[in-house]
Structure formats: C-alpha cells, structure tokens
Ligand code: LRH
C-alpha cells in the first residue's frame with residue numbers, strides 16, 4: 001500500500017481549496033433544500049467491485065502494450081486493488097475471473113485480501129475459452145453445445161467456481177458465455193436456448209441459498225450472426241426460468257449503439273430481475289472504455305433509475321463491478337478515475353428532485369421534466385466526492401496522490417515485465 005504519510009501530505013495541501021469549494025457548494029445546495037452533509041454520507045456508502053483482471057494491461061484482439069510493473073499473479077493484483085481502494089475509498093471488493101485468477105490456495109488468498117481490507121465480490125466463470133487441461137473444446141459452444149459432454153464440462157466448471165467462491169466469501173456467480181453462431185442455419189435457436197436453460201438450472205442447483213446467479217447478456221462477439229444470450233429479453237427469460245435468485249446483469253457495453261439502457265434497467269427491476277452491473281463506456285460496441293468517458297449523461301440516467309428504484313425498495317442492492325480494458329492508461333489510474341465517475345453519477349442522481357419530476361411527468365411538461373434531470377446532472381459535485389474520500393481516509397485527488405507516491409515506479413522495480421496479465425481477448 002501507499003505510505004499513509006504520502007496521502008496525508010497530499011490531503012493537507014489540497015484541504016484549504018476543498019474546504020472553500022465544499023462550503024460554496026453547501027450554500028448552493030442549501031438553497032435547493034439539500035443538506036450537503038447528508039449527500040456526503042450517502043456518497044460514502046457507494047462501492048463498486050474491481051475486476052481482478054482489470055489491473056493488468058488489457059488490450060484489443062490485435063495487440064497489447066504491457067506497462068511497467070504489471071502484476072504477475074493474483075497476489076500482486078490484490079496489492080494494486082488495495083492501492084485503488086486506499087486512495088478512492090470506493091472499491092472495497094474484488095471480482096475474480098476463473099481460471100485467469102484461480103488461486104492455488106484460496107485460504108491464503110482470503111487472508112491476503114483481508115489483510116488489505118479487501119473482500120471478494122461476484123465470481124466470474126469462463127467457458128468462452130479453452131483451457132489447457134480440458135477434455136472438450138468450446139469452439140462450437142459451452143453451456144449450449146449440442147454435445148451433452150461439452151455442456152456437462154461447462155456446468156462443472158461453473159460449479160467449481162461456486163465452490164471456490166464459497167471459500168472466499170463471495171455471494172454470487174456471474175455467467176457470461178460467448179455461445180452463438182457465425183452463419184445463418186449454423187445453430188438451432190430453440191434447441192440452443194433450451195440447452196442453456198437446462199445448464200443454467202444445473203448450475204443454480206449447486207448454488208448456496210444465500211447466493212445469486214447473475215446472467216450477463218451481450219449482443220454479439222465472439223459470435224457475429226447470433227448469440228444465445230444476446231439481449232435483456234433472453235436474459236430475463238432465462239433468469240425467470242432458472243429460479244428466484246437467478247437475476248440479469250447489465251454490462252453497459254453489451255448493447256447496440258443508442259439502445260435505451262436506462263429503460264432496460266427499469267424494466268428488469270420492475271419485475272425483480274435486475275441483479276448487477278458491469279460498468280464501462282463505449283462508442284461502437286463492447287469497447288470496454290473507461291466508465292463515463294464517452295457518455296456520462298447515460299451513466300447518470302442509469303443511476304437516476306437505480307436511485308428511483310432504491311427509494312421505492314430499500315432491499316434493492318445490485319452487484320456493481322467495473323469491467324474495463326486498459327491499453328493506453330495505467331490501469332490503477334483508470335480504475336480510480338472510473339470508480340469516481342460511477343460514484344459521481346450516483347451522487348448526482350440523488351440530487352434529482354423526484355417530487356418535481358413526477359409532477360412534470362403527470363402534468364405532461366416534458367421540457368421541465370428533462371430540465372429537472374439536467375439541474376441535477378449539471379451541478380458539479382466534485383467537492384462532495386473529495387470530502388467523502390478524505391473523511392474515509394482516502395485521497396482528495398486520487399490520481400495526483402498516486403502519482404506523487406511513485407507506486408508504479410516502485411513496483412516496476414520489483415516486478416520484471418511479463419507481458420502476460422490482462423485478458424486481451426474480450
Ligand atoms: C464479456 C465480458 C464478461 C467477461 C469479461 C471479461 O465481454 O464483459 O463480463 O467476463 O468481459
């Protein structure tokens with residue numbers, strides 16, 4: 001971790017500016033009837049999981065450019081995750097991808113994480129790639145393959161991931177499969193979906209009672225003609241058929257451009273089937289760009305729905321994870337920045353005057369309805385985020401504190417370049 005003195009020194013320099021900005025924002029919010037202290041406490045409750053593989057250099061299908069000091073194993077990945085949480089105070093959990101980050105000794109990994117104030121979030125299985133020691137290939141599918149033996153192998157992998165997650169204190173399994181087809185006629189649509197339902201049920205049967213199973217849909221890629229779980233409709237149907245604790249997970253990058261994702265969020269939640277999110281941003285497809293880097297308004301609109309649902313149902317608590325691939329930035333910086341962007345969207349959504357909004361909706365005043373949303377979105381809530389971080393022991397400006405700490409330079413000396421980490425394929 002970064003030396004506490006480095007963070008304290010950084011905060012001390014920034015504190016006077018923050019105090020002034022916070023006081024000014026507090027006055028402004030008070031004129032709107034909002035208590036800034038309440039908002040700051042709410043900001044502090046925000047948490048999003050880090051993807052274990054996200055601290056390595058990701059990349060595209062074409063190339064990857066490993067940076068200095070990349071973590072060489074899951075323990076070093078946890079070291080980086082703990083730095084992200086130390087400075088951002090918004091990322092207390094890590095989501096593992098198996099087999100990319102399968103620990104040899106789960107107990108040792110759990111202790112290592114606990115010593116760094118980290119816990120484990122949803123487990124991610126992987127049947128979209130062949131592993132060295134597996135009997136059957138997933139070239140033509142996994143959970144939906146025409147061969148029962150292949151399906152069984154994929155089911156067993158998921159069950160193994162659940163068993164591992166139990167040892168680590170996780171409470172959810174996220175299932176994303178790349179199964180689909182590249183040619184019209186290649187795959188029988190109903191049969192492959194029927195196989196998916198059977199496989200999903202078999203996995204669900206192995207879940208502990210206090211676990212959720214999260215089904216992640218994606219429109220296309222690696223299959224380019226059809227994908228078995230291609231949209232929220234298929235995801236919803238599968239979750240409904242599989243069981244009560246089986247829910248849909250929305251990855252923001254997994255939809256066609258211009259799709260109204262906030263409305264998907266609302267639909268799934270209305271029927272009790274919204275279970276989680278993978279946050280990222282995109283311009284063209286599943287780009288895995290940093291959250292809020294392309295369309296922060298969309299992120300805000302998603303949180304506008306989430307806050308609205310949360311206020312109606314206090315038990316609503318979806319799993320949140322950042323799912324980004326970093327090829328041109330330091331992943332630690334990108335993940336800290338992204339966590340703050342998602343937190344910012346959450347805080348702004350809390351500022352929406354819901355009573356006024358409902359009034360404008362009911363009196364058919366679209367201009368004022370959207371102006372009510374914009375009033376919240378356009379307000380700069382940075383001082384609230386900074387104050388929440390500082391009070392929790394994090395950095396007022398996480399990127400500046402991180403650069404001042406020279407953490408990357410220091411790990412670069414201890415970790416010779418491997419070029420191995422990160423997925424680089426999705
Ligand atoms: C698929 C996906 C899914 C995988 C991750 C690496 O595109 O979003 O969540 O597990 O990428």
Ligand code: MN
Pocket residue numbers: 216251278323
């Ligand atoms: Mn995802």
Ligand code: MN
Pocket residue numbers: 218251253254286323426
């Ligand atoms: Mn994806």
